[in-house]
Amino acid sequence: MSLMKRVSLIFRAKADKALDRAEDPRETLDYSYKRQLELLTKVRRGVADVATSRKRVELQAAQLQQQSEKLTGQAQKALSMGREDLAREALTRKSALSSQLADLEQQRAQLQGEEEKLTLASQRLQAKVESFRTQKETIKAKYTAAEAQTRINEAFSGISEEMGDVGMAVQRAEDKTAQMQARAGAIDELIASGALDDASSINRGDDISRELDAMSSQSDVESELAALKAGVSGGGTQGALEAGETPAPAQVEGARAAEQPEERQ
Amino acid sequence: MIVRILGEGQYDVADGHIDALNHLDAALESAVESGDHDTFRASLDELLTAIRVAGRQLPDDSLQQSQLVLPPADATLEEVREMLGDEGLIPG
Numbered sequence: 082m083s084l085m086k087r088v089s090l091i092f093r094a095k096a097d098k099a100l101d102r103a104e105d106p107r108e109t110l111d112y113s114y115k116r117q118l119e120l121l122t123k124v125r126r127g128v129a130d131v132a133t134s135r136k137r138v139e140l141q142a143a144q145l146q147q148q149s150e151k152l153t154g155q156a157q158k159a160l161s162m163g164r165e166d167l168a169r170e171a172l173t174r175k176s177a178l179s180s181q182l183a184d185l186e187q188q189r190a191q192l193q194g195e196e197e198k199l200t201l202a203s204q205r206l207q208a209k210v211e212s213f214r215t216q217k218e219t220i221k222a223k224y225t226a227a228e229a230q231t232r233i234n235e236a237f238s239g240i241s242e243e244m245g246d247v248g249m250a251v252q253r254a255e256d257k258t259a260q261m262q263a264r265a266g267a268i269d270e271l272i273a274s275g276a277l278d279d280a281s282s283i284n285r286g287d288d289i290s291r292e293l294d295a296m297s298s299q300s301d302v303e304s305e306l307a308a309l310k311a312g313v314s315g316g317g318t319q320g321a322l323e324a325g326e327t328p329a330p331a332q333v334e335g336a337r338a339a340e341q342p343e344e345r346q
Numbered sequence: 347m348i349v350r351i352l353g354e355g356q357y358d359v360a361d362g363h364i365d366a367l368n369h370l371d372a373a374l375e376s377a378v379e380s381g382d383h384d385t386f387r388a389s390l391d392e393l394l395t396a397i398r399v400a401g402r403q404l405p406d407d408s409l410q411q412s413q414l415v416l417p418p419a420d421a422t423l424e425e426v427r428e429m430l431g432d433e434g435l436i437p438g
Contacts, residue, residue: 082374082377083368085349085414092415198353205355206404216409239409242350250353253418 096241098340105226106233110217113237117210120244124203128196134265135192136257141268142185149178155289162296171289181268188261195254202250206243213240348410349397354416357401358409370396378426386423394419 152175159167216236220229347364357365370393370398377386394416404410417426 083371083414084378084426085367085371087418088352088417089350089412089415091429093411096411202353202378205406211411212409228409235411236409238411242411242415243409246350246352250418263384 092242092245093238096238097247099133105222106230107224107226109237110220110233113240114210114214114217116204117213117240117244120247121203121206121210124199124206124251126127127254128199128203131192131199131254134262135189135196137265138192138261141272142182142189143263144272145178145182145185145268149175149182152289154180155293155328158293159289162293164293164299167187167199167289167292174289184264187265191257192261195257199250203249206247210238211281233265271318311321347374347414348412349401349414349416350412351394351397351416351419352421354394355406356404356410356412357397358404359397359401363396367393367396370381378430380422381423383423386406386426390417390419391422 128275152171156171156175158169159165170279216232220232224232230303347359347361348356349359349367374386374389374393377389397416412427417429421429
Protein backbone atom coordinates (compact mmCIF):
# COMPACT_ATOMS: atom_id res chain seq x y z
CA MET A 82 0.00 0.00 0.00
CA SER A 83 1.21 3.50 -0.72
CA LEU A 84 2.98 5.45 1.98
CA MET A 85 0.56 8.39 1.63
CA LYS A 86 -2.37 6.05 2.14
CA ARG A 87 -0.82 4.30 5.11
CA VAL A 88 -0.18 7.56 6.95
CA SER A 89 -3.72 8.76 6.27
CA LEU A 90 -5.17 5.52 7.65
CA ILE A 91 -3.20 5.99 10.85
CA PHE A 92 -4.78 9.41 11.27
CA ARG A 93 -8.24 8.04 10.52
CA ALA A 94 -7.84 5.30 13.07
CA LYS A 95 -7.14 8.01 15.65
CA ALA A 96 -10.26 9.95 14.69
CA ASP A 97 -12.44 6.83 14.78
CA LYS A 98 -11.15 5.89 18.19
CA ALA A 99 -12.04 9.33 19.52
CA LEU A 100 -15.55 9.07 18.06
CA ASP A 101 -16.21 5.59 19.42
CA ARG A 102 -16.07 6.94 22.94
CA ALA A 103 -19.27 8.89 22.31
CA GLU A 104 -22.62 7.90 23.81
CA ASP A 105 -24.79 10.84 22.78
CA PRO A 106 -22.77 12.08 19.78
CA ARG A 107 -23.85 15.67 20.45
CA GLU A 108 -22.10 15.62 23.80
CA THR A 109 -18.84 14.68 22.17
CA LEU A 110 -19.00 17.92 20.21
CA ASP A 111 -18.57 19.94 23.39
CA TYR A 112 -15.95 17.60 24.72
CA SER A 113 -13.99 17.76 21.49
CA TYR A 114 -14.29 21.54 21.38
CA LYS A 115 -12.83 21.74 24.86
CA ARG A 116 -9.90 19.59 23.82
CA GLN A 117 -9.39 21.76 20.75
CA LEU A 118 -9.12 24.86 22.92
CA GLU A 119 -6.65 23.06 25.16
CA LEU A 120 -4.54 22.14 22.15
CA LEU A 121 -4.70 25.72 20.92
CA THR A 122 -3.33 26.89 24.28
CA LYS A 123 -0.64 24.26 24.07
CA VAL A 124 0.47 25.35 20.60
CA ARG A 125 0.63 28.99 21.69
CA ARG A 126 2.69 28.02 24.70
CA GLY A 127 4.89 26.02 22.33
CA VAL A 128 5.47 29.13 20.22
CA ALA A 129 6.46 31.09 23.35
CA ASP A 130 8.80 28.32 24.55
CA VAL A 131 10.59 28.12 21.22
CA ALA A 132 10.92 31.92 21.17
CA THR A 133 12.49 31.84 24.66
CA SER A 134 15.02 29.26 23.52
CA ARG A 135 15.80 31.29 20.43
CA LYS A 136 16.46 34.40 22.53
CA ARG A 137 18.75 32.45 24.82
CA VAL A 138 20.78 31.25 21.86
CA GLU A 139 20.93 34.81 20.51
CA LEU A 140 22.20 36.08 23.85
CA GLN A 141 24.91 33.43 23.94
CA ALA A 142 25.93 34.27 20.39
CA ALA A 143 26.24 37.94 21.36
CA GLN A 144 28.46 37.02 24.31
CA LEU A 145 30.70 34.86 22.18
CA GLN A 146 30.84 37.53 19.49
CA GLN A 147 32.00 40.08 22.04
CA GLN A 148 34.62 37.65 23.31
CA SER A 149 35.77 37.00 19.78
CA GLU A 150 36.26 40.72 19.13
CA LYS A 151 38.19 41.03 22.36
CA LEU A 152 40.54 38.26 21.28
CA THR A 153 41.17 40.07 17.98
CA GLY A 154 42.14 43.16 19.96
CA GLN A 155 44.43 41.12 22.16
CA ALA A 156 46.09 39.55 19.14
CA GLN A 157 46.78 42.99 17.69
CA LYS A 158 48.18 44.25 20.97
CA ALA A 159 50.35 41.18 21.44
CA LEU A 160 51.73 41.53 17.93
CA SER A 161 52.51 45.21 18.45
CA MET A 162 54.54 44.18 21.48
CA GLY A 163 56.40 41.63 19.42
CA ARG A 164 54.76 38.66 21.10
CA GLU A 165 53.73 36.54 18.15
CA ASP A 166 53.24 33.53 20.43
CA LEU A 167 50.55 35.34 22.44
CA ALA A 168 48.92 36.67 19.28
CA ARG A 169 48.80 33.12 17.94
CA GLU A 170 47.22 31.88 21.18
CA ALA A 171 44.55 34.60 21.04
CA LEU A 172 43.73 33.79 17.42
CA THR A 173 43.59 30.06 18.17
CA ARG A 174 40.99 30.72 20.84
CA LYS A 175 39.13 32.99 18.49
CA SER A 176 38.92 30.25 15.89
CA ALA A 177 37.50 27.86 18.50
CA LEU A 178 34.84 30.48 19.24
CA SER A 179 34.06 30.81 15.55
CA SER A 180 32.91 27.22 15.29
CA GLN A 181 30.78 27.64 18.42
CA LEU A 182 29.29 30.77 16.87
CA ALA A 183 28.52 28.97 13.62
CA ASP A 184 26.82 26.23 15.61
CA LEU A 185 24.75 28.77 17.53
CA GLU A 186 23.71 30.47 14.33
CA GLN A 187 22.52 27.14 12.97
CA GLN A 188 20.54 26.52 16.15
CA ARG A 189 19.05 30.00 16.00
CA ALA A 190 17.90 29.44 12.42
CA GLN A 191 16.36 26.07 13.32
CA LEU A 192 14.52 27.50 16.30
CA GLN A 193 13.25 30.38 14.22
CA GLY A 194 12.00 27.87 11.65
CA GLU A 195 10.16 25.92 14.34
CA GLU A 196 8.72 29.14 15.72
CA GLU A 197 7.34 30.13 12.33
CA LYS A 198 5.91 26.67 11.68
CA LEU A 199 4.17 26.57 15.05
CA THR A 200 2.83 30.08 14.59
CA LEU A 201 1.27 29.06 11.28
CA ALA A 202 -0.03 25.83 12.85
CA SER A 203 -1.72 27.79 15.63
CA GLN A 204 -3.33 30.11 13.07
CA ARG A 205 -4.64 27.16 11.06
CA LEU A 206 -5.91 25.42 14.16
CA GLN A 207 -7.59 28.55 15.42
CA ALA A 208 -9.46 28.97 12.11
CA LYS A 209 -10.54 25.32 12.19
CA VAL A 210 -11.61 25.44 15.84
CA GLU A 211 -13.73 28.48 15.07
CA SER A 212 -15.26 26.71 12.09
CA PHE A 213 -15.92 23.62 14.23
CA ARG A 214 -17.60 25.73 16.90
CA THR A 215 -20.02 27.17 14.33
CA GLN A 216 -20.85 23.72 12.96
CA LYS A 217 -21.25 22.35 16.47
CA GLU A 218 -23.85 24.98 17.37
CA THR A 219 -25.70 24.38 14.10
CA ILE A 220 -25.72 20.62 14.62
CA LYS A 221 -26.94 20.92 18.20
CA ALA A 222 -29.71 23.33 17.23
CA LYS A 223 -30.98 21.50 14.16
CA TYR A 224 -30.55 17.79 14.60
CA THR A 225 -31.63 15.00 16.87
CA ALA A 226 -29.01 12.64 18.20
CA ALA A 227 -29.75 10.11 15.45
CA GLU A 228 -29.64 12.65 12.66
CA ALA A 229 -26.58 14.39 14.03
CA GLN A 230 -24.23 11.43 13.67
CA THR A 231 -23.23 11.89 10.03
CA ARG A 232 -22.68 15.62 10.40
CA ILE A 233 -20.69 15.11 13.54
CA ASN A 234 -18.54 12.49 11.85
CA GLU A 235 -17.69 14.95 9.09
CA ALA A 236 -16.79 17.83 11.34
CA PHE A 237 -15.03 15.53 13.72
CA SER A 238 -12.79 13.75 11.25
CA GLY A 239 -11.56 17.01 9.75
CA ILE A 240 -10.67 18.62 13.05
CA SER A 241 -9.29 15.39 14.45
CA GLU A 242 -6.80 15.09 11.61
CA GLU A 243 -5.72 18.68 12.19
CA MET A 244 -5.35 18.03 15.90
CA GLY A 245 -3.18 15.02 15.21
CA ASP A 246 -1.04 17.10 12.85
CA VAL A 247 -0.70 20.03 15.26
CA GLY A 248 -0.08 17.73 18.22
CA MET A 249 2.75 16.15 16.28
CA ALA A 250 4.18 19.52 15.28
CA VAL A 251 4.21 20.65 18.92
CA GLN A 252 5.87 17.41 19.96
CA ARG A 253 8.58 17.73 17.32
CA ALA A 254 9.23 21.36 18.23
CA GLU A 255 9.48 20.41 21.90
CA ASP A 256 11.96 17.64 21.12
CA LYS A 257 14.12 19.91 19.01
CA THR A 258 14.01 22.69 21.58
CA ALA A 259 14.94 20.27 24.36
CA GLN A 260 17.99 19.12 22.39
CA MET A 261 19.09 22.68 21.84
CA GLN A 262 18.51 23.67 25.43
CA ALA A 263 20.84 20.89 26.47
CA ARG A 264 23.47 22.29 24.12
CA ALA A 265 22.77 25.85 25.27
CA GLY A 266 23.21 24.69 28.87
CA ALA A 267 26.57 23.20 27.94
CA ILE A 268 27.69 26.49 26.40
CA ASP A 269 26.52 28.41 29.47
CA GLU A 270 28.65 26.09 31.58
CA LEU A 271 31.63 26.62 29.29
CA ILE A 272 31.22 30.37 29.55
CA ALA A 273 30.85 30.14 33.34
CA SER A 274 33.90 27.93 33.71
CA GLY A 275 36.06 30.35 31.75
CA ALA A 276 36.92 27.67 29.23
CA LEU A 277 35.70 30.00 26.51
CA ASP A 278 37.87 32.63 28.11
CA ASP A 279 35.24 35.01 29.34
CA ALA A 280 37.08 37.90 30.91
CA SER A 281 34.39 38.33 33.55
CA SER A 282 34.98 34.84 34.87
CA ILE A 283 36.48 34.98 38.34
CA ASN A 284 37.73 31.41 38.38
CA ARG A 285 40.23 31.58 35.62
CA GLY A 286 40.36 35.13 34.47
CA ASP A 287 41.85 35.99 31.17
CA ASP A 288 45.43 34.87 31.02
CA ILE A 289 46.21 36.61 27.73
CA SER A 290 45.05 39.92 29.19
CA ARG A 291 47.06 39.29 32.33
CA GLU A 292 50.18 38.56 30.36
CA LEU A 293 49.70 41.59 28.14
CA ASP A 294 49.13 43.76 31.23
CA ALA A 295 52.16 42.24 32.88
CA MET A 296 54.16 42.99 29.74
CA SER A 297 52.89 46.53 29.70
CA SER A 298 53.89 47.19 33.30
CA GLN A 299 57.12 45.31 32.76
CA SER A 300 57.91 47.44 29.76
CA ASP A 301 57.10 50.56 31.82
CA VAL A 302 59.62 49.39 34.41
CA GLU A 303 62.15 48.62 31.69
CA SER A 304 61.80 51.99 30.01
CA GLU A 305 62.07 53.80 33.34
CA LEU A 306 65.08 51.70 34.23
CA ALA A 307 66.60 52.47 30.85
CA ALA A 308 66.05 56.19 31.44
CA LEU A 309 67.74 55.92 34.82
CA LYS A 310 70.64 53.98 33.35
CA ALA A 311 70.99 56.58 30.61
CA GLY A 312 71.16 59.26 33.31
CA VAL A 313 73.76 57.31 35.28
CA SER A 314 76.08 56.52 32.37
CA GLY A 315 75.41 59.93 30.81
CA GLY A 316 76.88 61.58 33.99
CA GLY A 317 80.19 59.84 33.29
CA THR A 318 81.12 62.26 30.52
CA GLN A 319 81.28 66.00 30.86
CA GLY A 320 79.54 66.54 27.51
CA ALA A 321 76.48 64.64 28.57
CA LEU A 322 76.05 66.72 31.69
CA GLU A 323 76.31 69.94 29.76
CA ALA A 324 73.82 68.72 27.24
CA GLY A 325 71.27 67.96 30.02
CA GLU A 326 69.92 71.36 31.00
CA THR A 327 68.34 70.51 34.34
CA PRO A 328 69.59 67.21 35.60
CA ALA A 329 67.51 65.58 38.30
CA PRO A 330 69.11 65.65 41.80
CA ALA A 331 69.67 61.92 41.71
CA GLN A 332 71.44 62.24 38.41
CA VAL A 333 73.57 65.07 39.76
CA GLU A 334 74.42 63.01 42.82
CA GLY A 335 75.22 60.06 40.63
CA ALA A 336 77.28 62.22 38.35
CA ARG A 337 79.30 63.56 41.28
CA ALA A 338 79.84 60.09 42.64
CA ALA A 339 81.03 59.01 39.25
CA GLU A 340 83.26 62.02 38.85
CA GLN A 341 85.02 61.77 42.19
CA PRO A 342 87.20 58.77 41.36
CA GLU A 343 88.44 60.65 38.30
CA GLU A 344 89.27 63.72 40.43
CA ARG A 345 91.26 61.59 42.86
CA GLN A 346 93.36 60.20 40.06
CA MET B 347 -8.51 14.63 -3.88
CA ILE B 348 -7.45 16.21 -0.57
CA VAL B 349 -3.80 15.70 0.40
CA ARG B 350 -2.30 16.82 3.68
CA ILE B 351 1.36 17.62 4.13
CA LEU B 352 1.90 17.34 7.87
CA GLY B 353 3.01 20.55 9.51
CA GLU B 354 2.08 22.50 6.40
CA GLY B 355 -1.60 22.18 5.50
CA GLN B 356 -3.99 20.59 3.04
CA TYR B 357 -4.09 20.75 -0.74
CA ASP B 358 -6.83 19.92 -3.20
CA VAL B 359 -5.13 18.04 -6.03
CA ALA B 360 -6.94 17.39 -9.31
CA ASP B 361 -7.38 13.70 -10.17
CA GLY B 362 -5.27 14.07 -13.30
CA HIS B 363 -2.13 14.39 -11.18
CA ILE B 364 -2.71 11.27 -9.12
CA ASP B 365 -0.74 8.88 -11.35
CA ALA B 366 2.34 11.06 -11.26
CA LEU B 367 2.05 11.45 -7.49
CA ASN B 368 1.64 7.71 -7.00
CA HIS B 369 4.80 7.18 -8.98
CA LEU B 370 6.73 9.54 -6.68
CA ASP B 371 5.08 7.99 -3.65
CA ALA B 372 6.27 4.53 -4.70
CA ALA B 373 9.85 5.81 -4.95
CA LEU B 374 9.56 7.33 -1.46
CA GLU B 375 8.12 4.15 -0.03
CA SER B 376 10.91 1.99 -1.43
CA ALA B 377 13.50 4.45 -0.05
CA VAL B 378 11.90 4.09 3.40
CA GLU B 379 12.00 0.31 3.09
CA SER B 380 15.59 0.11 1.87
CA GLY B 381 16.78 2.75 4.35
CA ASP B 382 18.39 4.84 1.63
CA HIS B 383 18.61 8.31 3.21
CA ASP B 384 19.65 10.22 0.10
CA THR B 385 16.89 8.76 -2.06
CA PHE B 386 14.43 9.28 0.78
CA ARG B 387 15.27 12.99 1.06
CA ALA B 388 15.18 13.50 -2.70
CA SER B 389 11.90 11.65 -3.26
CA LEU B 390 10.17 13.31 -0.30
CA ASP B 391 11.21 16.74 -1.61
CA GLU B 392 10.05 15.81 -5.10
CA LEU B 393 6.70 14.47 -3.94
CA LEU B 394 5.94 17.45 -1.68
CA THR B 395 6.95 19.92 -4.38
CA ALA B 396 4.70 18.14 -6.89
CA ILE B 397 1.75 18.41 -4.48
CA ARG B 398 2.40 22.09 -3.78
CA VAL B 399 2.62 22.83 -7.49
CA ALA B 400 -0.34 20.72 -8.62
CA GLY B 401 -2.59 21.39 -5.64
CA ARG B 402 -4.64 24.32 -4.45
CA GLN B 403 -4.17 25.05 -0.76
CA LEU B 404 -7.37 24.66 1.26
CA PRO B 405 -8.48 27.62 3.37
CA ASP B 406 -7.48 27.48 7.05
CA ASP B 407 -11.05 27.04 8.28
CA SER B 408 -11.75 24.00 6.09
CA LEU B 409 -12.72 20.89 8.06
CA GLN B 410 -12.24 18.33 5.32
CA GLN B 411 -10.61 15.01 5.89
CA SER B 412 -7.65 14.11 3.70
CA GLN B 413 -7.50 11.05 1.47
CA LEU B 414 -3.72 11.09 1.57
CA VAL B 415 -1.36 12.28 4.29
CA LEU B 416 2.34 12.95 3.87
CA PRO B 417 5.18 13.37 6.35
CA PRO B 418 6.46 16.86 7.14
CA ALA B 419 9.08 18.30 4.77
CA ASP B 420 11.86 18.01 7.39
CA ALA B 421 10.96 14.49 8.50
CA THR B 422 13.80 12.00 8.77
CA LEU B 423 13.62 8.50 7.38
CA GLU B 424 13.59 7.17 10.96
CA GLU B 425 10.65 9.40 11.89
CA VAL B 426 8.67 8.15 8.92
CA ARG B 427 9.39 4.55 9.85
CA GLU B 428 8.30 5.24 13.39
CA MET B 429 5.17 6.95 12.12
CA LEU B 430 4.23 3.93 10.04
CA GLY B 431 5.10 1.37 12.64
CA ASP B 432 3.92 3.05 15.80
CA GLU B 433 0.85 5.19 16.23
CA GLY B 434 2.42 6.66 19.34
CA LEU B 435 4.04 9.37 17.24
CA ILE B 436 0.68 11.07 16.73
CA PRO B 437 -0.46 12.38 20.11
CA GLY B 438 -4.12 12.70 21.03
